[in-house]
Amino acid sequence: MSWFDLTCRYVDMKWPVSAATARQTTAEALIRVMPAFVPKSQKSPEAKKVRSALRQWAYNTELRSSEELPREVDEVLRWCSKYSLPVRSVLQADTLRELERAVTRRLDGKPFAPVDSNPLKEVKWTSMPKGRRKVDKRAVPNPTQARTLLAAVREVPRSGPRSVAFFATMYYTALRPEAAALNRRNLALPDPVWNEEAPGGPIVVSLRDVS
Template sequence: METTFDVRIWKTEVYQGTRSTSYYVRWVVAGKQWREAFKQSALAESFRSELVSAARKGEAFDIASGLPVSKRRTTRDVPWYTFACEFVDMKWPDVAATTRRTHAEALMTVTTAMFSNVRGKPDDKLIRSALCRWGFNTNRRNDPNMPDDVAAALRWVEKHTRPVSALSKPDILRAVLAGLTRRLDGAQAAPSVLSRKRKIFNTAIEYAVERELLSKNPVPALKWKPPKPVLAVDRRSVANPLQVRSVLNAVRDQQRSGPRLVAFFGCLYFAALRPEEAVALKKHNLSLPERGWGELHLETAEPHAGKEWTDSGENRDRRQLKQRERGESRTVPCPPELTALLHAHIAEFGTAPDGRIFVGERNDSELPKLTITRAWKRARADTFIDRVAASPLARTPYDLRHAAVSTWLNGGIPSADVAEWAGHSVEILHKIYAKCLDGSGEALRQRIDRALGH
């Protein structure tokens, strides 16, 4: 960057047009004249004052842009929406499909808080859909089949978002962060959702600093405290063995997909598999005797992301195991009860052509997410009375994994072994999964009674 101290700043000029009045700030840097137009006198005087102040302080001016070095970044600034699209494109090749979708959701929230004005703004629901499904999707942003209303909404967003540099202003940054704390209905967002969105936003800010669109990350200096994320699993969601077996029996009665899912849910409970790990199980991953203890050798995971976000165009993204490098595997013990369930499942339904254990009734390439959640919801409702069904107890299939890890820990299995089987570090295990089973609180109270002599 070539700079100079040869600067002269002239008085603001006023041009009275037939329809409006314009105010021009003129100055000369190293013999070259520069001029900036403003619609309001106050804005013009403010800009001129910044130039005068920089010159009086002895600050060098950039010859290429005509601005003080401290203001040079503004000339390289871009609208937030344009920058956010570039950030998405930079991240897209190296992140999982589910992460791509999460990026889009977080950036949508930030973008709607960065509008410079709302004149002519399209419907809010249309804007959110356009940003999440098209604008922040690298594969679809330039799709010639994009609906006209979506294209028009994205054009409006591009023209009406503040520049990235606006985030250096505390009031704007605070409004953006406050927006991250709210759901679409205005209610408080879950701390885990807020934490995830803040991490994505902070990563985008660091990228802006790398691109020299911001001089530094303004978030740490802002006096703003987010809600603390809840790391531990809700104790009330952890089911005991009797409750789990009762729901599994009810799953078997759910026609027509229920019988196909009993062993699937069994993998989540008896082996603490994540749903995306159980979905990816193939016959060669099983090392099972006819009866008794066996082993499951996990190699891949297939989280549901949606066709819009995967490179393959399928609903599930084929990935390495969570918190594992590509090619790494994990071995999990298979209890006799799960061994029996898997043998019965394969005997009744066989496997897909590629050896996949769990597939849909009409689709031998994947097990639909809707099929899983619908069967579990119905079986749970059939098992529990209304009061229990309204509680968090085993509300989602993932709660089976929580119950499994809690069972192991409360059974006296060393933390290091449980962490290895569950695919976690010991530290994370203790923070999140070390929960007591339903009914253990009563046992503890009985111990206290005995200690008090009752």
């Protein structure tokens, strides 16, 4: 199996149980070492294009197989699958040396700045006690206030429909700001999603409001 195909399978395995930040961290780590597993020749795609294709498409389980995949990106990913070294190449000394260079140097080839000592040893801190933090109810809008706020957001020119879908999704489903990446293919709900009475009239959020 090629290194590229193995990393895609690894991303797919982790995807369902990983948070957005964990997915990004995994992608960045795999992108960092990819140069050690691809040939360097005049026919190879530009390194910048390879990194972009990996970050935005290859290491995104949902987008890699979507119909939105641009043709130029598809060509880069097919090249990676065909020409990246097999996994067993990690047993070779040359590949190990490339891996060492990949994780100790910046993208411009220069080494990372050395650190003489661990600065964390000089920092004194006390971990926050667990179980003592409580949500201040005064800072959280109640359902009536939330519906009123959403109704006001909807009236904002141009961005109102998309903004109300974003904030309503966060409020009613307790999603974090990663809700900005929510797409129609992530939803399996009837249209409209909800219709609740609020001061000034009903709030109707349609799937059309979700990008």
